[in-house]
Amino acid sequence: MAEQKKLLRALAGETQDVPPVWMMRQAGRYLPEYRATRAEAGDFLSLCYNPELAAEVTLQPIRRYGFDAAILFADILLLPQALGAKVWFVTGEGPRLSTITNQSDFNALGGVEAIHETLSPIYETLKILKSELPKETTLIGFAGAPWTVATYMIAGRGTPDQGPAHALKDTDRATFQQLIDLITDGTIEYLAKQIEAGAEVVKIFDSWAGSLKGQDFHDFALLPAKKIIQALNARYPNVPIIAFPREAGPAYEGFAKAVGAQCLAIDTKVDLEWAAKVLQPDSCVQGNLDPKLMVEGGDKLISETKRIKEALGNGPHIFNLGHGITPDADPANVDVMLKALRG
């Protein structure tokens, strides 16, 4: 039997001398070849819904750097669109959506059954990737976590403090809970189809989990993740899941076990010695190089890469950034990081 892929071995709990590596937002504007394909596609959403071009940009960082995993090129805001929200991107500013501020806005959304009609090109992208990826490269599918997706659906845009979503949660709990439940159910069906189309691992991005505290963190970050993972585990017991409750702080402790994830992605604020001692016994840990170092480069990029490799080297580890690589990153710094990591 062929040796198992490096990333899958880490997710199965194996400690490796050199960890598998990939980068959040590895297909993106810091790469000239991405900018060229994006120009060919027109706007960002057209690129997401064009299977040939979306597969092409997914493959670009694999060709250039030989990462151990490819992540589907898509966006967490495609599911809201498939549920009937209006979604568009303003260049230089970010996403815009129709807002959900009350029960009647919620009632205007469609049901979960209808999502696949909109999302079928995404499944097509995965099928292309499955046949085109090098045999050692793992294919990762993904979705946003319900809370993070809800913050955009409620506010109609990105917000620094997720204020509108907190306001709906605190003033109209019934509508808020219905929205969380709808996104949860939609995410289960969306990820199930991604797995059927070829995703070997799925990642759940809860980028704004850090703004939920105490009972709210339990109810709206932990419980929805657990529900999604339990449903997927029941249908696809061999597909590992990476959870990313970004900036959860002390609430990272016990999270992987509580939700049933095989891997916990950590942000740049998580202390490495703490992660090794408290998180790694429960699951594989993914992270957590500061994306700023991909802009700055230099000796610090090398020393931090080695420090992370060493600190998490006694347990299962996937090397990654603590958040997405930014458009101002220097592509040459990725080579510097890979050399420091792989030798």
Ligand code: CP3
């Ligand atoms: O990681 C990858 O390479 C795969 C593709 C991917 C994208 N977005 C492509 C993208 C993934 C996994 C995402 C996830 C995503 N999208 C998240 C969660 C992760 C995180 O970063 O916290 C969130 C919150 C979004 C929503 C979103 N999409 C925002 C807020 C923005 C605008 C900000 C920005 O970086 O421009 C996007 C746009 C987006 N998604 C781009 C890419 C490559 C840039 C679009 C462009 O080409 O102009």
